[in-house]
Amino acid sequence: xxxxxxxxxxxxxxxxxxxxxxxxxxxxxxxxxxxxxxxxxxxxxxxxxxxxxxxxxxxxxxxxxxxxxxxxxxxxxxxxxxxxxxxxxxxxxxxxxxxxxxxxxxxxxxxxxxxxxxxxxxxxxxxxxxxxxx
Numbered sequence: 198x199x200x201x202x203x204x205x206x207x208x209x210x211x212x213x214x215x216x217x218x219x220x221x222x223x224x225x226x227x228x229x230x231x232x233x234x235x236x237x238x239x240x241x242x243x244x245x246x247x248x249x250x251x252x253x254x255x256x257x258x259x260x261x262x263x264x265x266x267x268x269x270x271x272x273x274x275x276x277x278x279x280x281x282x283x284x285x286x287x288x289x290x291x292x293x294x295x296x297x298x299x300x301x302x303x304x305x306x307x308x309x310x311x312x313x314x315x316x317x318x319x320x321x322x323x324x325x326x327x328x329x330x331x
Contacts, residue, residue, distance in 0.1 A: 198268065201233040202288040204276060209284040209311060212244035223273040226286075234287040234309075247315055251308040254289065255279055259302045264293045267302035275306045283308040 205211075207225045217237075219227035229237060234248075241248040255278045259270030268291055279286050286306045293302040 198228070198272065198288055198291055199233075200288055200290060201235065203229040203232060203234050203237050203309075204286045204288070204306070205229065205311075206279075206284045211311065212241065212246045212313070215240060215244065223276045226276045241311060246311065246313050248285070249310045249312070249315075250287070251283060251310065253280070254305055254307055255286075256303060256305045259304070261300050261302070262298075264295070264300045264302065267293055267300035268304065271302040271304040275304045279306060279308045283310050285309040285311050 204222060204226050205219065205228075207227070211217075217232055218230040220230055222228045232240075238248040255275045257271050257274035257278060259267045259272070259274055261267035261270055271291075272288075276286065286308050289305040289307050291302065291304050293300055
């Protein structure tokens with residue numbers, strides 16, 4: 198896995214007609230194939246949607262007999278700890294170290310949110326709703 202890979206939660210809604218190729222990763226997640234975060238962000242913004250980063254980085258470690266196994270375990274743990282309100286994540290860093298007989302990998306993810314409107318646009322719509330009568 199390369200830095201700036203994008204992971205989408207199952208049932209993540211994307212603007213039409215975007216339907217990128219994905220590969221299942223862990224529970225309820227899929228990785229975009231051959232599309233990095235900067236390119237994907239451009240694609241999303243061209244459709245008038247937003248691909249917003251969240252400052253809440255998630256770093257997790259994984260152990261394995263092989264480097265790939267350790268990275269997969271660390272990735273699965275990191276994805277499980279991305280809050281349910283976020284529908285995407287970007288891989289920031291992957292580090293693996295070899296020890297006698299096993300590997301330890303460390304994965305850092307940045308949660309992201311794909312949505313049609315910004316929070317300010319949504320808040321503006323709420324202000325225009327009629328207030329309930331008392």
